[in-house]
Amino acid sequence: MTCCKCQGVETWFNQKFVERELKKYRKKGPGKPTRILLEAIQATAGVKGSSLLDIGSGDGAIQSELFKSGLSHATGVEGSSAYLAAAKKEAERSGYLDEINFIQGDFVEMEKEIPAADIVTLDKVICCYPDMQTLVGLSSERAGKIYGVIYPVDTWWTKLGARILTFHF
Ligand SMILES: C[S@@+](CC[C@H](N)C(=O)[O-])C[C@H]1O[C@@H](n2cnc3c(N)ncnc32)[C@H](O)[C@@H]1O
Numbered sequence: 001m002t003c004c005k006c007q008g009v010e011t012w013f014n015q016k017f018v019e020r021e022l023k024k025y026r027k028k029g030p031g032k033p034t035r036i037l038l039e040a041i042q043a044t045a046g047v048k049g050s051s052l053l054d055i056g057s058g059d060g061a062i063q064s065e066l067f068k069s070g071l072s073h074a075t076g077v078e079g080s081s082a083y084l085a086a087a088k089k090e091a092e093r094s095g096y097l098d099e100i101n102f103i104q105g106d107f108v109e110m111e112k113e114i115p116a117a118d119i120v121t122l123d124k125v126i127c128c129y130p131d132m133q134t135l136v137g138l139s140s141e142r143a144g145k146i147y148g149v150i151y152p153v154d155t156w157w158t159k160l161g162a163r164i165l166t167f168h169f
Contacts, residue, residue: 013080053117056125060087119146
């Protein structure tokens with residue numbers, strides 16, 4: 001994997017963790033923060049026929065949910081190979097596999113190869129990346145219409161982010 005700032009993610013977001021997350025999503029749908037982000041995007045009425053760039057796409061919940069609202073195409077960029085495999089599995093199950101371009105790696109390192117999109121999302125991603133400013137700067141430049149971010153405050157995700165950060169410096 002060519003993802004130097006994302007190396008810790010293979011440990012944290014491993015097969016076991018990811019399988020649990022996918023099972024939870026299939027049983028209960030997206031978690032609350034993701035639902036808040038989805039509702040905000042859907043409220044703009046800008047989803048139908050739009051393209052999506054989902055950075056740190058996890059199990060692909062945002063992609064799956066926005067396809068139900070008429071999304072035309074998606075690119076999912078994800079550092080964790082286990083998460084990317086889960087997102088492919090979920091896309092196949094939901095029937096959107098051919099509409100999604102799956103890319104594994106660090107968005108910041110690969111940004112020149114990543115196409116812009118109408119909607120750009122980062123759901124609980126900024127908090128676990130060591131160079132938040134660059135990630136936000138480069139990803140926001142890719143957004144044609146909507147830029148949607150979830151940044152959890154004082155949750156175990158932010159503590160995890162701090163640990164990954166510590167691990168890399
Ligand atoms: C806390 S998880 C959230 C996953 C998903 N968005 C969700 O809400 O379920 C954060 C994810 O962002 C990914 N990630 C963080 N920084 C990234 C980057 N620069 N490029 C690609 N993926 C990144 C990690 O690999 C991890 O899977």
